[in-house]
Amino acid sequence: MNRRTSVKSRFGWLAEFSPKRLVPWVRNHALVARSSWKRLLEEPLQTALTVGVIAIALALSTLLFQLAAMGGSALGQMNNTSDINLYFELGTEVRSIEAFEDMWRGDPRVQATQVITPEQGLAEFESFSGLGSILSSFDENPLPAVVRITPADRLAGRAAELRLLVQALQASEFVETAVLDFAWLDRLNAVVEFVDRLSIAVGLLLALGILLILGNTIRLTIENRRNENVVINLVGGTDRIVQRPLLYAGFWYGLLGGAVAVVLVAIVGALLSYPLQQILLSYQSSVQTLPGVSFPVFINLLVLGASLGCSGAWLSVLQHLRNIEPT
Amino acid sequence: MIRFDNVSKSYPGGHEALRRVSFELPRGEMTFLTGHSGAGKSTLLKLIMAMERSSRGQIFYDGKNLDRLGRRGIPYHRRRIGVVFQNHSLLFDRSVFENVALPLNIAGAAPRETARRVRAALDKVGLLDKETLNPVVLSGGEQQRVGIARAVVHKPDLLLADEPTGNLDPELSAEIMNLFREFNSVGVSIMVATHDISLVRDFGLRQIVLNQGRITQGAFPNESLR
Numbered sequence: 001m002n003r004r005t006s007v008k009s010r011f012g013w014l015a016e017f018s019p020k021r022l023v024p025w026v027r028n029h030a031l032v033a034r035s036s037w038k039r040l041l042e043e044p045l046q047t048a049l050t051v052g053v054i055a056i057a058l059a060l061s062t063l064l065f066q067l068a069a070m071g072g073s074a075l076g077q078m079n080n081t082s083d084i085n086l087y088f089e090l091g092t093e094v095r096s097i098e099a100f101e102d103m104w105r106g107d108p109r110v111q112a113t114q115v116i117t118p119e120q121g122l123a124e125f126e127s128f129s130g131l132g133s134i135l136s137s138f139d140e141n142p143l144p145a146v147v148r149i150t151p152a153d154r155l156a157g158r159a160a161e162l163r164l165l166v167q168a169l170q171a172s173e174f175v176e177t178a179v180l181d182f183a184w185l186d187r188l189n190a191v192v193e194f195v196d197r198l199s200i201a202v203g204l205l206l207a208l209g210i211l212l213i214l215g216n217t218i219r220l221t222i223e224n225r226r227n228e229n230v231v232i233n234l235v236g237g238t239d240r241i242v243q244r245p246l247l248y249a250g251f252w253y254g255l256l257g258g259a260v261a262v263v264l265v266a267i268v269g270a271l272l273s274y275p276l277q278q279i280l281l282s283y284q285s286s287v288q289t290l291p292g293v294s295f296p297v298f299i300n301l302l303v304l305g306a307s308l309g310c311s312g313a314w315l316s317v318l319q320h321l322r323n324i325e326p327t
Numbered sequence: 328m329i330r331f332d333n334v335s336k337s338y339p340g341g342h343e344a345l346r347r348v349s350f351e352l353p354r355g356e357m358t359f360l361t362g363h364s365g366a367g368k369s370t371l372l373k374l375i376m377a378m379e380r381s382s383r384g385q386i387f388y389d390g391k392n393l394d395r396l397g398r399r400g401i402p403y404h405r406r407r408i409g410v411v412f413q414n415h416s417l418l419f420d421r422s423v424f425e426n427v428a429l430p431l432n433i434a435g436a437a438p439r440e441t442a443r444r445v446r447a448a449l450d451k452v453g454l455l456d457k458e459t460l461n462p463v464v465l466s467g468g469e470q471q472r473v474g475i476a477r478a479v480v481h482k483p484d485l486l487l488a489d490e491p492t493g494n495l496d497p498e499l500s501a502e503i504m505n506l507f508r509e510f511n512s513v514g515v516s517i518m519v520a521t522h523d524i525s526l527v528r529d530f531g532l533r534q535i536v537l538n539q540g541r542i543t544q545g546a547f548p549n550e551s552l553r
Contacts, residue, residue: 023435024434024435024436025435026435027435027436027437027438028432028433028435031432227416227418228418228420230416231416231418231429232429232433233402234376234378234405234410234416235405235406235410235429235430235433235477236402236403236404236405236406236407236408236430236433236434237402237433238399238402239402241402241433
């Protein structure tokens with residue numbers, strides 16, 4: 001007898017999952033999900049307002065995240081193309097330059113090397129600038145030999161490591177100057193970092209806003225349904241049964257908000273896509289513009305909306321549950 | 328079915344609604360709880376419903392001490408009881424059918440079973456043809472009968488009624504009381520709180536009389552027959 005009770009008390013929670021309880025539980029969920037959906041539709045204005053606010057907040061943060069991600073990948077690409085130019089002292093022998101190139105080609109931080117002899121440099125300059133005649137007035141070719149170093153991919157965006165590499169290159173005997181535009185890189189890095197953090201901060205603030213809006217909507221719902229909740233309580237409704245319609249209301253608000261946000265992201269994304277593409281093209285970047293609504297974005301928005309909806313409702317229910325008790 | 332053992336209930340502020348009340352309600356019996364308003368009738372019903380806790384003494388329902396009932400146990404306790412209120416507490420945002428179905432929906436009954444039982448209960452109170460209406464369009468007597476249908480739809484062991492005829496004229500009141508008699512005749516224990524003594528007299532049933540929080544008559548079965 002004793003043993004029986006202890007087993008029963010230890011595994012008592014299993015009773016929650018027994019078919020005897022599970023079937024009524026599922027039935028009540030289905031019933032409540034349907035009825036709270038119907039109620040949302042019975043108050044179209046209230047529903048539209050709440051859903052609209054949620055959708056706008058979700059769409060804004062999604063677009064910001066997409067912009068930040070786009071900036072990040074554009075930056076990555078630009079870092080890749082930022083080669084280091086080493087200008088050799090005039091009159092350095094070709095042999096030394098080739099030895100130098102051989103030495104650095106095997107370095108793990110270096111992806112590729114390219115030697116531009118003074119002659120090649122001159123030809124390039126003439127064809128690009130059309131100022132060849134000025135140079136030909138010199139007795140000697142005034143251009144130095146140049147070795148162009150392309151840093152390895154893994155160094156992309158890592159200013160500190162790039163800086164070390166440039167210092168090492170500069171230390172070589174014949175190298176006069178090593179040029180990499182750090183200031184420009186740093187600035188770009190900072191901007192992308194800023195947009196990145198901005199999108200996280202704004203995203204968090206907007207999520208908080210959604211929670212507050214929903215909390216307030218659900219609070220009003222609780223007040224409107226006071227009578228109903230008291231009756232439910234008196235005919236044997238558990239706390240969970242009283243809470244369930246409110247949580248489902250939050251769930252539907254959030255899910256609808258997510259769905260509308262999908263539409264907003266698609267529209268705004270389409271509107272911004274063309275001008276953004278022009279900007280990117282002007283930097284000769286092959287980065288894609290705003291991704292718009294892909295399948296993962298679609299699912300994420302729905303899941304995010306629904307879970308924010310549930311959490312907002314839950315917070316409100318926790319706070320106002322005492323009002324539901326009958327007196 | 329119900330046993331009160333020296334139960335007192337005092338509210339914050341010192342008002343003592345019940346003083347050392349002891350009585351017993353056997354299973355299957357119908358009893359009236361009478362007394363002036365403020366005598367403690369509603370408090371007594373609330374204690375049975377576990378809407379309030381006693382300050383002293385013990386209450387047994389089906390041999391189980393209600394004081395030992397945890398917060399989580401209260402809803403399941405209430406599911407075994409049907410309640411009829413004076414103001415009938417119907418919900419006007421849904422049909423008569425949905426009002427009556429509420430206790431079954433909460434218990435998670437199968438939809439087909441729910442429909443069958445709701446119709447049986449509505450048939451019993453003579454409102455089967457009104458199931459799709461909103462209760463707001465019904466008369467006071469009809470609303471009270473919907474309330475009764477809701478109280479019995481889940482076949483409770485015990486039916487409590489708090490001034491169920493409070494707003495009704497004598498003819499309708501008698502009708503409601505006869506309805507309770509019918510439920511009692513199929514084995515439901517019933518306790519009806521009312522201040523309408525003239526209505527009670529005709530039934531020749533046991534009366535528990537409360538006066539200023541004390542029971543002055545009918546605490547135990549057969550006592551009123553003495």
